[in-house]
Amino acid sequence: xxxxxxxxxxxxxxxxxxxxxxxxxxxxxxxxxxxxxxxxxxxxxxxxxxxxxxxxxxxxxxxxxxxxxxxxxxxxxxxxxxxxxxxxxxxxxxxxxxxxxxxxxxxxxxxxxxxxxxxxxxxxxxxxxxxxxxxxxxxxxxxxxxxxxxxxxxxxxxxxxxxxxxxxxxxxxxxxxxxxxxxxxxxxxxxxxxxxxxxxxxxxxxxxxxxxxxxxxxxxxxxxxxxxxxxxxxxxxxxxxxxxxxxxxxxxxxxxxxxxxxxxxxxxxxxxxxxxxxxxxxxxxxxxxxx
Numbered sequence: 001x002x003x004x005x006x007x008x009x010x011x012x013x014x015x016x017x018x019x020x021x022x023x024x025x026x027x028x029x030x031x032x033x034x035x036x037x038x039x040x041x042x043x044x045x046x047x048x049x050x051x052x053x054x055x056x057x058x059x060x061x062x063x064x065x066x067x068x069x070x071x072x073x074x075x076x077x078x079x080x081x082x083x084x085x086x087x088x089x090x091x092x093x094x095x096x097x098x099x100x101x102x103x104x105x106x107x108x109x110x111x112x113x114x115x116x117x118x119x120x121x122x123x124x125x126x127x128x129x130x131x132x133x134x135x136x137x138x139x140x141x142x143x144x145x146x147x148x149x150x151x152x153x154x155x156x157x158x159x160x161x162x163x164x165x166x167x168x169x170x171x172x173x174x175x176x177x178x179x180x181x182x183x184x185x186x187x188x189x190x191x192x193x194x195x196x197x198x199x200x201x202x203x204x205x206x207x208x209x210x211x212x213x214x215x216x217x218x219x220x221x222x223x224x225x226x227x228x229x230x231x232x233x234x235x236x237x238x239x240x241x242x243x244x245x246x247x248x249x250x251x252x253x254x255x256x257x258x259x260x261x262x263x264x265x266x267x268x269x270x271x272x273x274x275x276x277x278x279x280x281x282x283x284x285x286x287x288x289x290x291x
Contacts, residue, residue, distance in 0.1 A: 014085020
């Protein structure tokens, strides 16, 4: 009975992570931290990488005992219910969010602006050493984010290639284990947010994109988890400066949409309200993190 309750709890945590990660600005990794599974998740990803490395480079299956020892590295009790919960939230969001964006674009983009701005500010407040090196990497992050966001907002991206979606998956799912950045933010940054939501919504037709995205994401997680750990350990402040700058630069698209809302006073008032709600959502989540 205890095992079933534990599985259900992890599934519910996966639902929360998936809900967070499908919204640009809220990190599923932050939700994992709040709910107490962050360390287990990171360790599970690293152990899965070790399992694959053993499988590909060593003769690990000489005996059943060796096989069991190697495969036991994978935390199935965590990954199966967690991934199921995340996938469920993604599929539900894919049906709900596109309709909301089409019906209320000004309000949605105002909300996203608040989310992203507050997340960038939160990352900045977590930087211990503020110096010229950090601010330089921050400016680099702003430049890259602004360039990508401004470019993708002027280019029609309704039919991206499978290869592009593969590398987008590598970047966005890797972002799950970064502090304060959601996978949806990366997809949003590259102008593929609505496309990927519609692909999930029509998965029976667009399954090649979903498979490409997930495959790229898994490879990215396994390949870059150690690199990210190294950067955060050895170059913590410059890395956080870069991430916060990247998020600020990516505000080009939502801010542009939000400014357009100020044409009508009634829309402007509601847009401002949703902007404030976006900031409040991030502050609430991070206050829970501290507690």
